[in-house]
Amino acid sequence: IRDQILAASGSLNTTMHGPGVRPRIHPDVIATSTTRKWPTVIRETSEHWRRSIYVFMRRSMRVPFFETFDVPDAMQSRGVREQTTVVTQALMLLNNPFVLRMAGRMAERVIKQAGDDVDRQVTIAWQLAIQRDPGPRERRLSTDLVTRHGLPSLCRGLFNVNEFVIIE
Numbered sequence: 001i002r003d004q005i006l007a008a009s010g011s012l013n014t015t016m017h018g019p020g021v022r023p024r025i026h027p028d029v030i031a032t033s034t035t036r037k038w039p040t041v042i043r044e045t046s047e048h049w050r051r052s053i054y055v056f057m058r059r060s061m062r063v064p065f066f067e068t069f070d071v072p073d074a075m076q077s078r079g080v081r082e083q084t085t086v087v088t089q090a091l092m093l094l095n096n097p098f099v100l101r102m103a104g105r106m107a108e109r110v111i112k113q114a115g116d117d118v119d120r121q122v123t124i125a126w127q128l129a130i131q132r133d134p135g136p137r138e139r140r141l142s143t144d145l146v147t148r149h150g151l152p153s154l155c156r157g158l159f160n161v162n163e164f165v166i167i168e
Helices: 002-009 064-068 087-095 097-114 118-130 136-149 151-158
Strands: none
Touching: 002 097, 002 151, 087 097, 097 118, 097 151, 118 136, 118 151, 136 151
8 A cells, every 4th residue: 555655645755675665654653662772863864765675574563554554574474465545544644744745746737737637636636546537426525525625634534444454
């Protein structure tokens, strides 16, 4: 999901190989770690936006975004990955600072392609996030959302659509 958000926003750093990256984790979460060995990142940059496979994992310091979406426990071997659907996942995709920033970056990307044409913005946003054009009802609701609350709100909403989150 993190990689998909980065890709839709145009921020995914596709650099391969090399050391793991340590994304921004709120200092209050770092303080709960027994070792407190995590760099303080005030603002993430493209260096931090590599594919999630390159995110450094510590057994004593779990990345909250991954934890919410059932990251495997590094202390145990598992043949099958657990899957849950819980309210905290939707809240993470609506309120997390990383998600909000990527929604803003996606909106900027859409505006560069569509200009001020709201209908075109809606089409491009859906194509980037969901890989298809919106249906008539989706277009109407999306256009209303952009008009009332701005393009970043639509982008953030698209990050919560089942078609975005669940790969079938």
